Amino acid sequence: MTEPSSPLDQQLWDFVYGYDxxxxxxxxxxxxxxxxxxxxxxxxxxxxxxxxxxTALLCDASNxxxxxxxxxxxxxxxxxxxxxxxRVKRVSITPAGRREHRAVHRAFAFPxxxxxxxxxxxxxxxxxxxxxxxxxxxx
Amino acid sequence: MTEPSSPLDQQLWDFVYGYDxxxxxxxxxxxxxxxxxxxxxxxxxxxxxxxxxxTALLCDASNxxxxxxxxxxxxxxxxxxxxxxxRVKRVSITPAGRREHRAVHRAFAFPxxxxxxxxxxxxxxxxxxxxxxxxxxxx
DNA sequence: TATTGTTATACTCTATAACTATA
DNA sequence: TATAGTTATAGAGTATAACAATA
Numbered sequence: 001m002t003e004p005s006s007p008l009d010q011q012l013w014d015f016v017y018g019y020d021x022x023x024x025x026x027x028x029x030x031x032x033x034x035x036x037x038x039x040x041x042x043x044x045x046x047x048x049x050x051x052x053x054x055t056a057l058l059c060d061a062s063n064x065x066x067x068x069x070x071x072x073x074x075x076x077x078x079x080x081x082x083x084x085x086x087r088v089k090r091v092s093i094t095p096a097g098r099r100e101h102r103a104v105h106r107a108f109a110f111p112x113x114x115x116x117x118x119x120x121x122x123x124x125x126x127x128x129x130x131x132x133x134x135x136x137x138x139x
Numbered sequence: 140m141t142e143p144s145s146p147l148d149q150q151l152w153d154f155v156y157g158y159d160x161x162x163x164x165x166x167x168x169x170x171x172x173x174x175x176x177x178x179x180x181x182x183x184x185x186x187x188x189x190x191x192x193x194t195a196l197l198c199d200a201s202n203x204x205x206x207x208x209x210x211x212x213x214x215x216x217x218x219x220x221x222x223x224x225x226r227v228k229r230v231s232i233t234p235a236g237r238r239e240h241r242a243v244h245r246a247f248a249f250p251x252x253x254x255x256x257x258x259x260x261x262x263x264x265x266x267x268x269x270x271x272x273x274x275x276x277x278x
Numbered sequence: 279t280a281t282t283g284t285t286a287t288a289c290t291c292t293a294t295a296a297c298t299a300t301a
Numbered sequence: 302t303a304t305a306g307t308t309a310t311a312g313a314g315t316a317t318a319a320c321a322a323t324a
Contacts, residue, residue: 003173007252008262019155024259050283058160063315065284070313071167074307087282087323111148114272122268123147129242130150133253174291189306202292204307209290226300226305 015114022110030103036076038100039067043077043093050089076100154253155274161249169242175215178206179240182232189228215239 005013020034027037035057042056043047050068054061068091071077076097093101115123159173160258168177174196180185181195193200207230210216215236219225234238254262 008254008266011266011273011319012250012254014271015272016155019151020159020176021211033313059314060316061283062285066314067289069284083323085282089283111151115147115151117272117274118268122271126268127147127150127265129257129261130147130154130267132261133154133256134150135256172290174300190304198291200306201294201308205291210308223304224301228306 019025019110023108026104026107026109029107030100032104037101037104038073039071040076040097041065043091044098044101047090047092049082050091053091054079071097077098077108140182153194158249162247165243165246165248168246169239171239172242174206175210176243178210178239179215179232179243180273182230183237186229186231188221189230192230210236 023037027034032040037055038057040051048056049062050064053068054064057064057067059063059113066112068077069077072079074096076090076094078092078094082090099137115126143159146238162176166173169176171179177196177245178192181192187195189200189203192207193203196206207216207218211218213235215233215234217231217233219231221229257265
């Protein structure tokens with residue numbers, strides 16, 4: 001494990017580096033940080049509790065409190081106590097938040113541009129390889 | 140472009156998300172931030188100037204100043220004026236810095252584990268697909 | 279008593295603007 | 302005057318510990 005990285009490891013590093021940089025740029029163009037854009041992304045499928053967001057974003061609950069507070073002050077999300085258990089706060093994306101989120105995705109051209117360089121067959125192949133890398137016993 | 144993400148786009152997102160999370164964890168286990176680990180990584184191939192580091196890390200020069208200052212105070216890098224042009228500072232990794240950098244790479248199991256689930260032929264294929272995604276006119 | 283979320287605090291990352299030193 | 306880097310400053314991301322509200 002002390003040998004130099006294989007070309008494939010380096011290629012993966014470069015791909016991820018480019019992907020991250022493109023996402024940061026896309027979020028910034030929409031006036032958001034990457035963390036804020038990720039949080040909005042989590043909410044597009046429906047509302048979440050603070051704790052669910054912390055789990056999804058792999059960060060501490062106190063961090064979510066601050067991220068949500070900033071987004072709420074800009075009118076991009078709302079935060080309301082759950083009627084059933086009033087300790088729980090349900091966070092929802094607002095129409096303005098959805099617009100910002102769409103703006104990020106429009107600006108985030110990296111995956112689309114990369115994938116478009118592959119034929120349909122190559123795309124299927126890549127999908128299969130990613131699935132197999134993800135967990136043992138792929139298709 | 141308003142349609143939901145294709146499965147492949149989602150797979151790429153998930154891959155990058157897992158990769159980033161694994162790198163953050165690996166750096167933290169070595170007592171470094173991801174940004175610090177990246178900076179050390181840049182120096183393993185030889186010394187760099189502050190400006191070169193800013194370019195490689197896609198960030199402002201003033202940020203590099205602070206990153207290097209923290210690493211220098213921990214003895215992981217050195218910073219010395221270039222004899223030829225004393226405005227320029229040459230940053231080098233120390234033996235202690237190399238040890239930390241190796242610790243990060245040992246803990247960063249994600250790419251190795253992922254790639255090891257592929258056969259040699261599949262790895263070649265993935266390499267070819269990544270190359271083609273990178274720029275038009277692949278092999 | 280246990281759980282959910284917030285507050286207080288501290289540290290790092292990051293950029294902008296003003297500055298110093300050197301060329 | 303132009304360039305390389307630093308300093309001052311400010312805002313955002315992040316975590317830990319102590320806390321409040323609710324269950």
